[in-house]
Amino acid sequence: MFFILKSDISILEALGYSLLGIAIVFAALLLLMAIIKIQSALMSKGKEKKPAAAAAPAAAPAPAAPAQAKPAAPGSAGEIKLYDVPDKTAAMIMAIVADTLKKPLNELRFKSIKEVK
Amino acid sequence: MSSVIDILSNLWFDSGFSNLFTDWRSLVMIVVACGLLYLGIVKKFEPLLLVGIAFGTLLTNLPGAGLYHPELWDEVIAHTKGYGDVLREGGLLDILYIGVKAGIYPSLIFLGVGAMTDFGPLLSNPKSLLLGSAAQLGVYCAFILAILLGFTGNQAASIGIIGGADGPTAIFLTSKLAPELLGAIAIAAYSYMALIPLIQPPIMRALTTKKERETKMEQLRPVSKAEKIVFPIIVAIFVILLLPSTAPLIGCLMLGNLFRECGVTDRLSDTAQNALMNIVTIFLGVSVGATTVAARFLTFDTLKIVLLGLLAFCFSTVGGLLLGKVMYKVTKGKINPLIGSAGVSAVPMAARVSQVEGQKANPSNFLLMHAMGPNVAGVIGSAVAAGFLLALFG
Numbered sequence: 001m002f003f004i005l006k007s008d009i010s011i012l013e014a015l016g017y018s019l020l021g022i023a024i025v026f027a028a029l030l031l032l033m034a035i036i037k038i039q040s041a042l043m044s045k046g047k048e049k050k051p052a053a054a055a056a057p058a059a060a061p062a063p064a065a066p067a068q069a070k071p072a073a074p075g076s077a078g079e080i081k082l083y084d085v086p087d088k089t090a091a092m093i094m095a096i097v098a099d100t101l102k103k104p105l106n107e108l109r110f111k112s113i114k115e116v117k
Numbered sequence: 118m119s120s121v122i123d124i125l126s127n128l129w130f131d132s133g134f135s136n137l138f139t140d141w142r143s144l145v146m147i148v149v150a151c152g153l154l155y156l157g158i159v160k161k162f163e164p165l166l167l168v169g170i171a172f173g174t175l176l177t178n179l180p181g182a183g184l185y186h187p188e189l190w191d192e193v194i195a196h197t198k199g200y201g202d203v204l205r206e207g208g209l210l211d212i213l214y215i216g217v218k219a220g221i222y223p224s225l226i227f228l229g230v231g232a233m234t235d236f237g238p239l240l241s242n243p244k245s246l247l248l249g250s251a252a253q254l255g256v257y258c259a260f261i262l263a264i265l266l267g268f269t270g271n272q273a274a275s276i277g278i279i280g281g282a283d284g285p286t287a288i289f290l291t292s293k294l295a296p297e298l299l300g301a302i303a304i305a306a307y308s309y310m311a312l313i314p315l316i317q318p319p320i321m322r323a324l325t326t327k328k329e330r331e332t333k334m335e336q337l338r339p340v341s342k343a344e345k346i347v348f349p350i351i352v353a354i355f356v357i358l359l360l361p362s363t364a365p366l367i368g369c370l371m372l373g374n375l376f377r378e379c380g381v382t383d384r385l386s387d388t389a390q391n392a393l394m395n396i397v398t399i400f401l402g403v404s405v406g407a408t409t410v411a412a413r414f415l416t417f418d419t420l421k422i423v424l425l426g427l428l429a430f431c432f433s434t435v436g437g438l439l440l441g442k443v444m445y446k447v448t449k450g451k452i453n454p455l456i457g458s459a460g461v462s463a464v465p466m467a468a469r470v471s472q473v474e475g476q477k478a479n480p481s482n483f484l485l486m487h488a489m490g491p492n493v494a495g496v497i498g499s500a501v502a503a504g505f506l507l508a509l510f511g
Contacts, residue, residue, distance in 0.1 A: 007264045007265075007267055007268060007269060007270065007273070008269045008270055009264060009269075009270045009273075011261070011264060011265060014260060014261045014264040014270075014273070015261060017257075017260070017509060018257035018258075018260055018261055019257075020505075021256070021257050021260075021502060021505045021506065021509075022250075022253065022254065022257050024360075024501070024505050025250045025253050025498055025501050025502050025505070026247070026250045026251075028250075028356065028359055028360070028501045029246040029247065029249060029250040029494065029497065029498055029501070030246070030247070030250075031355070031359075032243075032246055032352065032355060032356070032497070033243040033244065033246045033247065035351055035355060036239075036240060036243040036246075036348070036351075037243055039344060039347060039348070039351065040240065040243075040340075040344055043341060043343055043344055043347075047341070
């Protein structure tokens with residue numbers, strides 16, 4: 001028949017190799033999944049411990065809680081991609097959005113500005 | 118006067134034009150090369166690689182150019198000649214091809230891929246790894262079908278890996294197991310990767326219900342910098358110890374990722390992502406294209422490979438989607454099965470397709486970051502599948 005040609009391995013062998021192959025891929029990635037879960041659990045535990053240790057000495061002086069000023073936002077909030085939009089226009093658009101949302105410009109993150117033609 | 122005619126006649130017989138019509142297959146391959154250039158340049162099918170491959174195809178099939186000698190490589194494979202002989206006797210493309218045969222280019226491409234990949238979505242949802250495994254189904258289905266069609270075990274393994282939808286892995290494995298099929302397999306792999314937005318959506322719609330496609334997924338948890346730094350180190354140790362044959366690919370992938378994440382090698386990360394990646398892409402594309410010599414490429418086997426490659430992609434998509442459906446049921450509708458199809462590597466094209474299909478079903482659906490998890494898991498999955506096949510047939 002046209003389709004069934006002679007190969008150096010039989011179809012049964014091929015089936016066996018395939019089952020073994022997919023089982024190995026699953027086993028490898030399952031183990032990797034378990035490792036990632038353990039890693040993230042360990043790291044989140046470490047994180048929880050750190051703030052607890054930092055909070056302990058702070059508790060001792062117990063100063064009168066002053067009205068905490070909001071910390072200034074960092075100067076940069078990522079990079080923006082401009083598609084057919086000049087810098088000046090982009091700056092104007094970002095300023096308008098910040099003003100409309102009543103948020104400081106450096107607390108907003110613009111990913112891209114594209115001119116719709 | 119007669120000497121002038123002799124000179125002109127010698128010039129004619131030395132030129133490629135005189136030999137161009139002696140073998141019609143060279144002419145066909147020149148047309149094929151132009152067709153591939155059209156697909157790369159006009160249709161933008163994976164242009165960064167396809168343009169190089171197509172031009173390599175053109176150069177190798179121009180009679181008299183002598184840039185690539187398949188018979189020389191036959192002797193290298195038979196161990197009667199070595200790389201030193203290639204350097205002495207070979208043409209430009211023979212010399213560039215050493216990088217493919219030695220597995221250097223695919224590994225360096227993986228270095229760049231690692232430097233460009235954010236494993237954050239995978240770390241925040243490790244279950245994605247299961248979808249990346251299920252989407253390797255096509256590798257083994259195509260392998261069985263290739264055996265049925267009469268290919269040898271080595272050739273069938275190389276054809277099957279097209280289903281991993283990962284070009285460098287396919288080239289790496291084929292150059293080791295069945296170098297005679299390299300051109301056809303590379304062209305099939307990259308062409309189908311470019312066609313993913315056409316191949317996957319009908320399968321996705323056929324295998325999922327509208328309700329499943331509309332599923333909105335919860336926001337991913339933030340991943341700490343430390344987790345991202347430790348991840349490539351752990352994966353390299355674990356996967357390479359498990360399957361040492363994956364060392365070149367996984368080692369380079371994870372080294373590139375460590376450059377990206379560790380925060381102290383920004384210059385190296387930048388070089389791996391841009392300059393190195395671009396240089397290797399040129400060498401890889403042109404030298405893979407060079408293997409499509411007419412006498413060896415224009416065979417019925419090439420047509421079979423093209424068909425099997427398509428089936429491999431389809432089966433891989435089906436595998437990812439079916440496990441996605443199982444996860445949808447198990448999690449009581451928390452996982453959108455559409456992200457399963459992104460398990461076929463092809464980063465980030467397959468994830469984009471999941472996003473587009475998800476948004477078609479529910480315009481407020483944003484699946485891209487969720488689909489990136491299975492997508493990058495597919496890269497690891499296809500490298501593991503290739504490592505298994507290499508250990509079996511290498």
